[in-house]
Amino acid sequence: MGENSNAHAMAQAGFGNLIHNFDALGWIVFVTLSVMSLASWYFIVANAIRNSMVRSRAQKVIHAFWNTNNAQDAIREMEKQPKGEPFSKIALDCASAAAHHKNADGGQLAQTLNRSEFIDRALRQAVARESLRLEGGMTLLATVGSSAPFVGLLGTVWGIYGALIRIGASGNASMAAVAGPVGEALIMTAFGLFTAIPAVLAYNFFNRSNRLTYAQFDEFAHDLHDYFATGARVDAPTPTVK
Template sequence: MLIQTLAAAATTAAPQNKFGFVEALQAGGFIAYATVSILGIMSFGSFYILFTKFFEQQKIMRQGRDVGTSFWKAPSLRDGANKMDKNSAWRQLVDDGLAAEDQHGKMTDSMEAHDWLHGSLARSEASINARLAGGLPFLATVGATSPFIGLFGTVVGIYRALIAIGLAGSASIDKVAGPVGEALIMTALGLLVAVPAVLAYNWLQARNKRIAENLNGFSTDILANINSKGAVRPAAIAPAKSAAPAAAAPIKK
């Protein structure tokens, strides 16, 4: 009984924390809840785009590695395209190149086949790159605006601290600790949302550039193969020519 009484007395005497995160939101009211909600949505969207674009890039890179091992070993572009996934970006380039070749034969003007094929493949590359860049503007927007959204919460918190000082007539710590703490929390949340978004944007953008370079090289190989009627293939894939036997030295008599 004595122990319970002492424990209850210690609990009653212990100071209560009135300056936690939840308490700061409750003190901030609607503006604090709205600011945190907006930053939470931005953070969730940033990580969703990061993971979805990462897996999409990984799939394209894996399919690009298969191009060198299986596609160029096929006897023709059509046979090689049939070995690829239907939704592959690499197959899209092959299909668009073959379609452009078929369409050129139906033209009645004097447009060169090289120009028509090059334009068609460039248009196909642009559509793939645009699809890869989807979602990156959202990351850039989050990285640029979330600190200012947090700053808005900071300004509101400082304003509430000034009001508390004016009503109390003195800048006592118990009057300003809550609003100032709320202001600092909003600043930290804004930075916490912005930094991962900026890092994700730069990282995904760099990977997209590498994929675009590989797609451009593959497009050039397709253009050369079509224009040469299948004679030109990548140097690393082309079969090595057997060396001609050395001529026998004449026998001296």
């Protein structure tokens, strides 16, 4: 009889019973973890698609720029690229800055900043802007990865505390009375880990992927600066990042 009661108690320590026994704080923890999980998975999928597209097109865009006959053809080639493609936007900003400085030749702008300095400033702003776009969702992934286990632990501690209060009030400390509430509370810790682990892994993966892309931004920007500041054309770079 005792074994049957214990088995029945363990069978009751499920997710459905946990939700059924939620109080206000339990619901807050559960909803918070659910929102964290959905938001992190959204950015995981979105960043994976975006990074894959940027990395797959990077060398094609760079070669397309350098393999044109002149600067005007290169600019037209960059204008054909997709709206969210970062390398073409850096090149277009650089070309725009060079043209703007040329049109201001003899004016106050040209006297204040020489051509090289003006183009360098435009390139720094363009690289910073495109780098910031790659950072989308990274803060959230880091926050979820670091805080979700503790949010789940809060739910577990609160659930066990509530179970102990109920057990003390009823005076029944048998396995049948303890196993169900405690097992249900421990599910919150598992939920917190289930939310945090994908976010941590994704953050580390995207952080490394972004560093490689930033290196490509810098390399391309240096070549653009040399070209538009001095007029000396560089050869199409050999791919260095796989």
